[in-house]
Amino acid sequence: xxxxxxxxxxxxxxxxxxxxxxxxxxxxxxxxxxxxxxxxxxxxxxxxxxxxxxxxxxxxxxxxxxxxxxxxxxxxxxxxxxxxxxxxxxxxxxxxxxxxxxxxxxxxxxxxxxxxxxxxxxxxxxxxxxxxxxxxxxxxxxxxxxxxxxxxxxxxxxxxxxxxxxxxxxxxxxxxxxxxxxxxxxxxxxxxxxxxxxxxxxxxxxxxxxxxxxxxxxxxxxxxxxxxxxxxxxxxxxxxxxxxxxxxxxxxxxxxxxxxxxxxxxxxxxxxxxxxxxxxxxxxxxxxxxxxxxxxxxxxxxxxxxxxxxxxxxxxxxxxxxxxxxxxxxxxxxxxxxxxxxxxxxxxxxxxxxxxxxxxxxxxxxxxxxxxxxxxxxxxxxxxxxxxxxxxxxxxxxxxxxxxxxxxxxxxxxxxxxxxxxxxxxxxxxxxxxxxxxxxxxxxxxxxxxxxxxxxxxxxxxxxxxxxxxxxxxxxxxx
Numbered sequence: 098x099x100x101x102x103x104x105x106x107x108x109x110x111x112x113x114x115x116x117x118x119x120x121x122x123x124x125x126x127x128x129x130x131x132x133x134x135x136x137x138x139x140x141x142x143x144x145x146x147x148x149x150x151x152x153x154x155x156x157x158x159x160x161x162x163x164x165x166x167x168x169x170x171x172x173x174x175x176x177x178x179x180x181x182x183x184x185x186x187x188x189x190x191x192x193x194x195x196x197x198x199x200x201x202x203x204x205x206x207x208x209x210x211x212x213x214x215x216x217x218x219x220x221x222x223x224x225x226x227x228x229x230x231x232x233x234x235x236x237x238x239x240x241x242x243x244x245x246x247x248x249x250x251x252x253x254x255x256x257x258x259x260x261x262x263x264x265x266x267x268x269x270x271x272x273x274x275x276x277x278x279x280x281x282x283x284x285x286x287x288x289x290x291x292x293x294x295x296x297x298x299x300x301x302x303x304x305x306x307x308x309x310x311x312x313x314x315x316x317x318x319x320x321x322x323x324x325x326x327x328x329x330x331x332x333x334x335x336x337x338x339x340x341x342x343x344x345x346x347x348x349x350x351x352x353x354x355x356x357x358x359x360x361x362x363x364x365x366x367x368x369x370x371x372x373x374x375x376x377x378x379x380x381x382x383x384x385x386x387x388x389x390x391x392x393x394x395x396x397x398x399x400x401x402x403x404x405x406x407x408x409x410x411x412x413x414x415x416x417x418x419x420x421x422x423x424x425x426x427x428x429x430x431x432x433x434x435x436x437x438x439x440x441x442x443x444x445x446x447x448x449x450x451x452x453x454x455x456x457x458x459x460x461x462x463x464x465x466x467x468x469x470x471x472x473x474x475x476x477x478x479x480x481x482x483x484x485x486x487x488x489x490x491x492x493x494x495x496x497x498x499x500x501x502x503x504x505x506x507x508x509x510x511x512x513x514x515x516x517x518x519x520x521x522x523x524x525x526x527x528x529x530x531x532x533x534x535x536x537x538x539x540x541x542x543x544x545x546x547x548x549x550x551x552x553x554x555x556x557x558x559x560x561x562x563x564x565x566x567x568x569x570x571x572x573x574x575x576x
Contacts, residue, residue, distance in 0.1 A: 098419065099196070099272075100143040101388060101428035102134065103397040104180070106156045109433055113398065116291035117154045117205030121170035124156065129173075129435030131183050135191035137429070137437050141445030142452065147196035147274050147426065148184050150263065153289070155205030158184075159267075162236075163258050166205045185267045196272030196323075197263055201306050202282050206252060207292055214251045217298055222284055224250045224305040234314065235261050245314060253307040257314055264318040273315050275326040280358060281305045308358050316356075328355050331368065331383045333423060337526045338389030338414035340421035341367050343534030344542055347384040347422065347499050350377030369537075371502075382498070384540075387418040388426040391441055399430035405440050411448045413524045422499075422539030456543065460485055460573040461555075468568070475568045476556040482511075486549040488521075489572035490542040490557065501538045501568065502561040509554035516556070520547040538568065549575070 107113035109123045138146055151157050157167035159181035168178050181197075188195050206221035213220070214227050232254035234245045242265060247257060264270055283303040284292035294302065308327065315322050323329030331349065333340050346369020352361040360383065366372035390397050391411070393404040406414070411427075418425040429445075432438050460483045467476045488506055492499055510517040521533035521544040533544055555573060559566040 099426045100138045100146045107398045124171040126435030131187040142449040149198040153200045153202045155203040194271040198274035201278045222302040222304045272323045333387045339417045340423040344421045344537035345385040349383045350374045385423040387423045390428040399432045420543030455576045473559045479553040482553040484551045485573045487574035491570035493567040493569040497567040499539045500563045504559045508552040
């Protein structure tokens with residue numbers, strides 16, 4: 098589980114505008130308390146936190162040498178504040194690792210900021226028209242620090258220089274979160290971009306993204322950093338909090354060489370299925386992250402009067418994300434004071450307590466896990482019967498990767514004197530119960546039984562796998 102935090106200009110207005118035209122002066126938390134954020138995350142069981150350092154509107158939570166649209170132009174601490182510094186210091190004091198959301202689209206640079214390469218154009222967009230130049234990163238060399246030179250366009254040059262600021266000035270960074278990156282963005286006159294070409298300017302306004310350069314710089318400055326929507330972590334494909342029924346693959350086949358552009362997956366099935374291997378050149382580890390707002394209205398930033406998802410909704414989201422071999426990225430929205438509201442705190446703590454109550458205790462206790470010689474049958478035999486309605490499964494992914502493609506769950510039925518297969522259910526986004534698939538396992542799989550069963554003997558048989566399976570845990574639980 099990772100905590101996500103959206104905190105930017107749109108927090109401070111009743112009608113958010115994503116087009117980058119809100120003045121920086123609206124950002125002014127009255128009593129910012131990031132230590133309170135950290136206490137909330139620790140109580141919720143989080144170990145990692147991702148902050149929106151820059152959302153699509155372009156506003157920066159730190160003072161950058163390459164933009165005036167930041168906290169340095171806001172009333173917060175009379176323009177001397179650095180929210181990112183406070184955030185990283187507070188999280189690390191609490192023992193939490195940090196990640197940065199840094200939006201590729203920048204609508205302030207599209208709609209407000211003029212190009213320094215050609216003043217006829219905005220700073221963002223028109224990549225082909227403005228062309229490429231040599232881009233030293235950083236702009237001016239710093240003694241004792243690494244430097245780079247990329248040949249790229251104006252906006253990518255700015256983006257790379259800001260990456261350098263963040264990845265050299267704020268300590269270790271675990272995750273770089275890219276949103277809407279793809280390969281390019283063509284601005285349009287819609288509710289998000291609200292783009293109107295400058296007078297006398299025609300041609301293609303597309304902004305291309307130099308993903309390969311971003312990846313090279315990030316890896317050079319923070320070796321091992323995970324790039325979300327890049328070559329480290331894969332987006333699940335929705336923002337409802339649900340991974341695929343049957344679980345996610347962490348091993349994916351891609352067509353292009355890792356580190357070049359963005360991963361190119363083949364269609365034809367769930368990412369990672371054998372059907373998607375056609376035309377692939379590489380098989381790589383690319384686990385799934387599931388991002389979802391806590392707010393019932395689906396907003397990422399705080400909005401006055403907005404309710405949060407119910408405890409039951411959050412429980413279903415957890416079991417349909419973490420329980421389907423994915424990382425849950427649950428979003429918090431600090432309010433205008435700069436604190437996480439109490440209803441969000443209560444939800445976080447309540448979810449943690451339920452997780453601990455159900456999955457924190459294995460009903461099988463110290464009962465030995467028996468594995469067959471071919472590693473395809475895993476059993477737990479208990480000294481006395483227990484009643485359960487959840488099964489937990491894990492593969493030893495650290496040593497062997499993810500291999501299991503399908504399996505069946507059986508219990509010993511004392512009345513019938515034999516093994517009986519049990520069915521499993523899950524929920525869809527509407528909260529309706531649906532059949533689950535006994536398919537992929539990976540790092541963590543939780544499956545809900547159709548009805549509670551009482552037994553002293555449970556077994557799981559792997560029916561299909563990529564090579565020898567290595568199921569490392571079979572646990573029993575009851576809600």
